[in-house]
C-alpha cells in the first residue's frame with residue numbers, strides 16, 4: 001500500500017510536485033500519467049527514498065519514506081526511466097550484482113536470474129556484454145533487474161518506452177500476472193494511453209506537479225460525457241462555428257485543431273441531429289462527421305489542456321489551448 | 331556482516347571486472363608512467379650531467395680522475411640518497427607512487443560517471459549501507475593501485491632499474507607504503523567525486539591537485555634541488571613520504587635508514603587514517619538525499 005499526503009518537492013523556485021495526495025491499494029496496478037516535466041519521476045524518487053520530500057508525508061508498505069527509508073528500500077523494486085545497467089558487464093553479471101545488493105544468496109540468485117531472463121526473453125543474450133545490446137534489450141534487462149528480488153511494491157518509470165509491440169505485450173502480460181499471482185502492487189508511469197486504459201485499475205493524471213484527475217479509466221472517460229464527435233465543415237464562411245456549437249445543449253466542450261472541430265457530447269446518438277440542425281440553420285455545411293467513445297487521450301486533453309506526447313510550450317499546444325472553449329453547465 | 335560481505339563482493343567485483351575488461355584503459359594508464367620514465371628517467375638523466383667523456387678522462391692524471399669520481403659520487407649520494415644510484419632507478423621508484431596517484435584519481439572520476447549514468451541511484455535505492463558504496467570504491471581503487479604499481483615496477487626493472495633490497499621485510503614495507511598512500515588518496519578523490527556533483531568541476535579540482543601532488547614531491551627530483559618554498563610544500567606532501575619509504579626499502583640496500591623508513595611509514599599511515607576518516611564523513615553527507 002502506498003499513501004501520500006500533501007507531498008511537495010521544490011527545486012529552488014520550481015515546484016516539481018505540488019501537494020500530491022493519493023492512495024494505492026495492496027495488489028493494485030496504478031498508473032501515473034502526465035506530460036513531460038509533470039513530476040512523475042520526482043514522485044517516484046520520493047517514494048523509493050532517492051529524494052526527500054520538501055513537505056508532506058508518504059508511506060510505502062506502511063513505512064515512512066523519510067524516517068524508515070531502509071525498510072522501504074527492502075520491499076520496493078525500481079525500474080528507473082533511464083537505463084542504469086552496466087555496459088561493461090554481461091546481462092548475467094548485472095543480475096548477480098543486483099542480487100548482491102539485495103542480499104540474495106547465490107543459489108537462489110541463479111535460479112531467480114534464469115527465471116527473469118527467460119521472462120524478458122534475454123536468456124540467450126545473458127552471457128553477452130550489455131554494450132552489445134540494443135536499446136530495447138537494455139530496457140528489458142533493467143526490468144529483469146527490478147524484478148529479481150521479488151519486491152512487494154514495484155515502481156516502473158516508463159517501463160515500455162521504446163520497446164516494440166511484441167515485447168510491450170509480453171511485459172504487460174507478465175506484469176499483470178505478477179499482480180494476479182503474487183499480489184504485487186505496481187505503480188507505473190507510461191506514455192501509452194491504450195496501455196494505461198486496458199491494464200491499470202486506476203490512473204492519476206498529473207500536470208505541473210498537481211493531480212488533476214484520479215479514478216478508474218472507465219469512470220474518467222465517462223466524466224467526459226458519452227461521446228466525442230469530430231466535424232469538418234465546407235469552407236467555414238463567415239459564421240462563428242465555435243459559438244454556434246457552444247450554444248447546443250448537448251455539447252459540453254468544443255475545440256478546434258487542424259480544421260477539425262472536436263465536440264464532447266453527453267449522448268452522441270441524441271445530440272448529433274440537434275448539432276447538425278443548428279449548423280445547417282446558420283448556413284454551415286458539414287462535410288464529414290465521426291462519432292466515437294472517448295479514450296483516455298481525450299481525458300488527458302480535458303484535464304491537462306494538452307496531448308500527452310506534446311512538447312511542453314510548443315506553439316501548437318499554445319494554439320490549441322487558446323481554441324478550447326469550455327462551457328460551464330449547471 | 332554476511333550482508334556487508336555480499337554487498338562488497340558485488341560492488342568490488344564490478345569495479346575489478348570493469349578494470350580488467352578494458353585492456354585499452356589499462357594499457358593507457360600503464361603507458362603514461364612508462365613514457366614518463368623514458369622522458370625523465372632516460373632523457374633528463376641527472377647522473378649523465380656529471381659524466382665526463384672517456385677521451386677527456388684518459389688525458390687526466392689518475393689521481394685527479396679518482397678525486398673527481400669521489401666528488402661526483404658524494405654529490406649524487408647526497409642528492410639521490412645513496413651512492414651508486416643512477417637517476418633512472420631513482421625516478422622509476424618515484425613513479426610507483428605516481429601510478430598510485432593516477433589510479434586513485436581515476437577512481438574519483440568513476441564516481442561522477444556512476445552518478446551521471448544513474449548507476450549511483452540504483453545503489454541508493456538498494457537496502458545497502460551508504461558507507462559500503464564509498465568503501466567498495468576505495469577498496470577496489472587500492473587493489474588496482476597496488477597491482478598497477480607492481481606492473482610498473484616490473485617494467486622499470488626490464489628497462490634497467492637496479493633495485494637493492496635492504497632486508498627481507500623490504501618488499502612488504504614498500505607495498506605497505508603504497509597501500510597506505512593509495513588508501514589516503516583514494517578516500518580523498520572518492521569523497522571529492524561524491525561531493526562535486528558536476529563532472530566538469532571535478533575535472534578542474536582534480537587537475538588542480540594532480541600537478542602539485544606530483545611535482546612538489548621527491549618522486550621525480552630530489553627535494554634538495556628545489557627552491558626552498560617548493561621544499562616546504564614537498565615536505566608536507568604525503569607522496570614524498572611514500573616515495574622515500576619505497577626508496578629506503580627497495581633502493582638503498584645496506585645504506586637504508588630503518589628509523590627514516592619507520593618515520594616515512596608512520597607519516598603515510600597518519601595521512602591515510604586522516605583522509606579515510608574525512609572521506610567517510612564527507613562522502614556520507616554527499617550521498618544524503620536531496
Ligand SMILES: Nc1ncnc2c1ncn2[C@@H]1O[C@H](COP(=O)(O)OP(=O)(O)OP(=O)(O)O)[C@@H](O)[C@H]1O
Pocket residue numbers: 011014016034035036037038039040041042043081
Ligand atoms: N534534480 C533536479 N533539480 C532541479 N530540477 C529538477 C530535478 N529533477 C527534476 N526537476 C524538475 O522537476 C520537474 C519535474 O520533473 P520530473 O522528472 O519529475 O518529470 P516527469 O513527469 O518524470 O517527466 P518525463 O515524462 O519527461 O519523465 C521538471 O521541471 C524538472 O526539470
Ligand SMILES: [Mg+2]
Pocket residue numbers: 040041042081157
Ligand atoms: Mg520522468
